Amino acid sequence: MNGPTFTIDGRSVPFTEGQSIIQAAREAGIYIPHLCYHPEFRPHGSCRLCVVEAGGRSVPACSTPAVAGQQVRNRTERLDRMRRTLVELLFVEGNHFCPACPKSGNCKLQAVGYWLRMLDTPFPYLFPRRELDASHHDVLLDRDRCIFCELCVRASREVDRKNLFAIGGKGTRCRLLVNSPDGRLGSSGLSLGDRALQVCPTGALLPRKGAFHVPVGRRLYDGRSIAESDE
Amino acid sequence: MTDGARNESGGLRRVRIDPVTRVEGHGRVTLLLDENNRVAQARLHIVEFRGFEKFIQGRPCEEVPILVQRLCGICPVSHLLAASKVLDQLAGVERLTPAAQKQRRLLHLGQVLQSHALHFFYLAAPDLLFGFDSEAQRRNIIGMLERNRDIALQGIRIRKYGQEVIRIICGKRIHGTGPLPGGMNKPLTGADRDHLLADIEQVVRWCQEGLALVRGIYLGNKEYQTRFAVFPSNFLSLVRPDGALELYDGRLRARDAEGQTVFDQVECRDYQRHLREEVRSWSYMKFPFLRALGSGNGWYRVGPLARINNCDSITTPLAEQARREFVQHGAGRPVHASLACHWARMIEALHCAEAIRELLDDPELLGRDLLVEGETSRREAVGVIEAPRGTLFHHYRIDGEGLVAKANLIVSTTSNNQAMNEAIRRVAAEYLDGRTLTEGLLNHIEVAIRAYDPCLSCATHALGRMPLRVELYDAGGELLNTLVKNGK
Incomplete structure (x- = not known):
């Protein structure tokens, strides 16, 4: 091997200068869990699921450059336990009712929960009251399912060039805001082909037609884990 | 056992059975005794509050069928299909493609078959085979496997087959997907059909044997069976246009205790013109009644007994032959014995197996044209289906954004509420x-409730292991005595 390499859990991983740890890992077929990271967009570093141990520190793999010779630890009991806790916290701070969600089986939050063997949570559910927006003919905005990854914010700004979304408020009052005259999706100019809609990892932004059209068994994460089907 | 203490202050005395075992869900019974220790009032209390009608308000209508099927772990398909029938209409679809219609019918037949098998072989048969007073710890499916292994295994396998039908169509045995507004989400393959065809003859035979068993038990002690929990009532069910038994679709028919027609061929969307519901303070269940007869006399029974009493024929030959024997037993009048529910239930199980066999032989079942686009959408619709336990109504109204504005569900057990009381x-x-609370009495009460296969919350199976607590209160509400029977 001619180029620089580093290791993840003892496995040698090649990389090119400027690549992040997660970019190099993905090219080498190594899964590092993540929710706010998407290869099309600049790293956000907010979900903290991709945190790995490198150089004696815990660092986000999405925004940390790979360094030649570095030894990175990804799958440790401690890291997975912390990741599981983070996912549990995401579940309790929103209202995620997987059984009736059209995104079930295609949802990254659900899939990463399964991958981390999350069975329940010790944290109390907060049951925040969040407004559902069904004003758009083709797209539902269900804020109950939003995890504030800002992928729609970035996609709408950088790809769709519409700048339709932003996160407002703090703590339990955090909300996905719609940049439209009345603050609702129906008047926003969002269309079904928008990247912002497609990159939502949960069912927060969801096409209304097509719910449950993919049969059980053929959904993205049916029969394979998120590690095997990560995009 | 415990003796009920006399109520010094006079008035009514209260006996409570909590919980009722080997039914789906949690309920309790209270008996109020008068000064002469005669039963003045009997009440089945449904102590769980589910609240589905309320919390689906504001949800997008496309999620509703999948959401409401979580009402039940035994018959989720009934809720899924009833709600899906509403969604078809809201989407402006009045008629599905033949393939979609037949898939749904097959799905429903599998559902009724597995539910009936569960109830008869797991929950009711231990009472009927071992006797109501037999050892409670063994009066369950485990005891059945020990003492009547072949019968128990037949029941388990019939149920498994019905669940397999559901799995093939919905992807999962419980809480899958399949129905969409205007159709279904995937075609069945030849391999799917062949998989189900492989065992269907055997399932039909097992259902025949199960039917023979329950018929034999019933007629073997006819004098007792026709005395135990027998009372006149009206009956409500769906029927086909020709009056034949119909489980998936059809129109409403109500007959009175003498078998005279109260109404017939009523369109499901008009149900509120003919049915009313009453709320009582002591139960979370509502009390529906036939409007024409009023709340006092209009209460009715639904489910297998109602359906077999109400229909004029059954489309499949073996079940039709069995129905005629049942009708003969009634000698021209509706059969009113609660324990005849089991006989009627197994006639239906046989019908389901036969009808599944017919559908599997129908080439249209494998059609790939599964979805119809609606033209004029609607804001309000009603979906009715014959769930295993009886007629099930789903009624939704949506707002301009497709969110549920109002929901009304009348589930089968609700309709049987007064009958169970x-x-x-x-x-x-x-x-x-009036003086002694015997275990035998409690068993008899549970057997009477169990005949209606009540689905109280819908997904709890006690297998006789739940503790039975009996409390004796005086009229002032003071606890006088407690008896606890552990089912372990």
């Missing part, structure tokens, strides 16, 4: 001497 009253009046 009546059955308890009859049994208690006959077997309670």
